[in-house]
Amino acid sequence: MLAVSGExxxxxxxxxxxxxxxxxxxxxxxxxxxxxxxxxxEGLLKRHGIARLFHRDRRVTxxxxxxxxxxxxxxTRCDIExxxxxxxxxxxxxxxxxxxxGGNFVTAQPLGVLDGVDMxxxxxxxxxxxxxxxxxxxxxxxVLLSPIGYSLTGEAFNLTMEELATHVAITLKxxxxxxxxxxxxVMLDExxxxxxxxxxxxxxxxxGRLQEDVSAYLPxxxxxxxxxxxxxxxxxxxxxxxxxxxHFTRGGNGTMIARDPLVRVRNASIEDIGDIIGLIQPxxxxxxxxxxxxxxxxxxxxxxxxxxxxxKIYGCVAMHSFPDSGTAExxxxxxxxxxxxxxxxxxxxxxxxxxxxxxxxxxxxxxTTQTAHWFVERGFAEADKSxxxxxxxxxxxxxxxxxxxxxxx
Numbered sequence: 001m002l003a004v005s006g007e008x009x010x011x012x013x014x015x016x017x018x019x020x021x022x023x024x025x026x027x028x029x030x031x032x033x034x035x036x037x038x039x040x041x042e043g044l045l046k047r048h049g050i051a052r053l054f055h056r057d058r059r060v061t062x063x064x065x066x067x068x069x070x071x072x073x074x075x076t077r078c079d080i081e082x083x084x085x086x087x088x089x090x091x092x093x094x095x096x097x098x099x100x101x102g103g104n105f106v107t108a109q110p111l112g113v114l115d116g117v118d119m120x121x122x123x124x125x126x127x128x129x130x131x132x133x134x135x136x137x138x139x140x141x142x143v144l145l146s147p148i149g150y151s152l153t154g155e156a157f158n159l160t161m162e163e164l165a166t167h168v169a170i171t172l173k174x175x176x177x178x179x180x181x182x183x184x185x186v187m188l189d190e191x192x193x194x195x196x197x198x199x200x201x202x203x204x205x206x207x208g209r210l211q212e213d214v215s216a217y218l219p220x221x222x223x224x225x226x227x228x229x230x231x232x233x234x235x236x237x238x239x240x241x242x243x244x245x246x247h248f249t250r251g252g253n254g255t256m257i258a259r260d261p262l263v264r265v266r267n268a269s270i271e272d273i274g275d276i277i278g279l280i281q282p283x284x285x286x287x288x289x290x291x292x293x294x295x296x297x298x299x300x301x302x303x304x305x306x307x308x309x310x311x312k313i314y315g316c317v318a319m320h321s322f323p324d325s326g327t328a329e330x331x332x333x334x335x336x337x338x339x340x341x342x343x344x345x346x347x348x349x350x351x352x353x354x355x356x357x358x359x360x361x362x363x364x365x366x367x368t369t370q371t372a373h374w375f376v377e378r379g380f381a382e383a384d385k386s387x388x389x390x391x392x393x394x395x396x397x398x399x400x401x402x403x404x405x406x407x408x409x
Contacts, residue, residue: 001174003165006036008180008237009076010043017180018083020243021142022098029247030137032168034145035080036161040072041065056114061121061158069121069158073146077102080144101136101143105129106164108149108157123149123157125167133172166220170227177224178233178246182213185234185255188357191409193255197264198225200354201257207358221257232257263344265351268304268316273297275313276304279334288370289332290400304332305351307344314339317348319355325389326362327406328352333366349378357409364409367402380405 002021008014025031041059045052045068053060061069081100108123126149136143145168147159162179169177186193186201188209196204201222204210210218214234221232235242235254245253268276276297283289297304300318307315315335321328330352335344356364365388366375372382383406385396396402 001032001034001165001169001172001177002180002243003034003161003178004036004180005161005182005237006038006040006076007182009035009079010039011237013237014080015083016240017237017243018080018086020241021084023244024247025098025140025142032133032137032143032145032172032174033080034147034161034165034168035076037069037072037076037147038161040076041068044068044072055117055119058111058119058122058160059158060117060119063121066121066156066158069148070156073148077144077146084142099139099141101139101141102145103132104150105133105143105145106149106159106168108151108159110151110157121155121157123151123159125149125159125164126151128168128171130168130171133168162217162220166224169224169229174229176231176233177221177229178235178243179217179221180237180243181217181234182237183211183234184236184239184253186214186218187211189360189409191357193354193357195350196255196257198222198257198259204358218257225257225259230259263307263309263347265305265307265315265347268301268306270298270301272304272306272313272316273301276306276316276334279313279316279336280332282337283334286370289334290397292332305348305355307335307348307351309339309344315344315348317352319352321356321359321361322389322391323359323361325391326360327389328356328359328361328364329392330364330366345374346378353407353409362409363406365404365406367396367404369400369402372403372405375405375407378407380407 021031050064050068084098084100105128106125107127109126111119111122111124133143145164147161147164149157149159151157165177184192186196201218205215205218217234221234224232233246233254233256235246239253242253273294280289284291303320304316304318306313316332318332319328319330333345333348366380368375383404385393385404387404387406
């Protein structure tokens with residue numbers, strides 16, 4: 001399921017995206033494309049001198065505005081079909097024969113009266129005909145949906161692209177839902193967050209720290225994953241090839257929101273101390289980790305996280321914050337011996353980096369005697385002990401002679 005904003009179409013950026021879509025369909029990827037028309041509606045309203053009216057961030061669609069919505073949808077749909085039909089000899093789409101299907105796949109109903117305001121022809125999705133859409137996909141066609149739905153009484157209603165795409169994706173049990181938006185994805189302190197669980201995304205939304213554009217799309221991505229879609233993506237409309245990169249590379253170039261997986265990192269509790277001791281004891285005996293008593297762990301358990309796989313704990317890590325110095329210590333990173341090739345250490349590191357960024361910290365530091373290369377390969381650089389916060393310098397263990405490594409976030 002691919003949802004493209006009206007701005008992408010208006011600014012001429014859909015042409016390169018059309019090439020990527022054609023390539024994906026030629027490779028057997030089944031695509032339902034939903035397009036937006038907000039800027040197109042705005043332009044037509046201004047041209048016709050029709051007043052704009054919004055309530056609860058939704059357009060109030062009277063009869064005159066609904067006529068404009070139909071004009072915008074029709075013209076935009078024609079432009080999309082034209083670009084998807086390109087096949088000039090000198091173009092990347094030479095020889096492509098992509099067929100585009102459309103129809104009355106979406107049943108809508110009026111939004112009704114909200115806070116005493118009659119929303120008139122502003123609607124919401126009532127039902128999507130999943131069987132009919134799948135039939136077109138089975139024939140190798142791309143299904144193109146405009147943000148208009150039809151009622152059983154024969155009326156047309158103005159829908160939002162985000163709600164339509166999410167509803168249809170859930171109906172079809174799509175593998176992924178992709179929103180092509182203004183930003184690169186979820187940005188935190190100018191840093192792209194490439195992966196979020198649905199819960200992390202909800203927490204970020206509640207924090208109020210996200211860009212307006214991302215905040216508008218993220219609730220729909222969360223809803224999709226909560227209702228069965230494995231992954232939802234936010235990618236930039238300005239990045240050439242973003243759709244292919246997000247599809248075919250491990251890291252992607254936007255933000256992926258995923259359902260809470262079988263492998264997850266969560267805050268530790270007192271009940272986890274036995275498992276944590278089991279993980280760190282062999283490393284303590286080897287001198288990799290400093291010895292920690294059960295009492296010490298109980299006191300600091302709020303600073304620990306554990307990694308679970310299918311309900312069993314296979315890793316742990318601690319983060320000790322020094323907010324006055326804008327940094328935090330990554331400590332007690334341990335992964336079960338039989339899982340050290342599974343990327344679990346990397347997941348725990350990413351979790352701590354995410355926690356530090358959400359607290360507004362600028363760096364992480366680690367003290368290690370035997371695992372320096374592992375941290376250097378992940379962006380840490382060796383530093384002098386003077387780089388440690390003063391409160392941490394006072395407890396430096398001169399017998400262990402641990403080396404200090406710092407990573408700027």
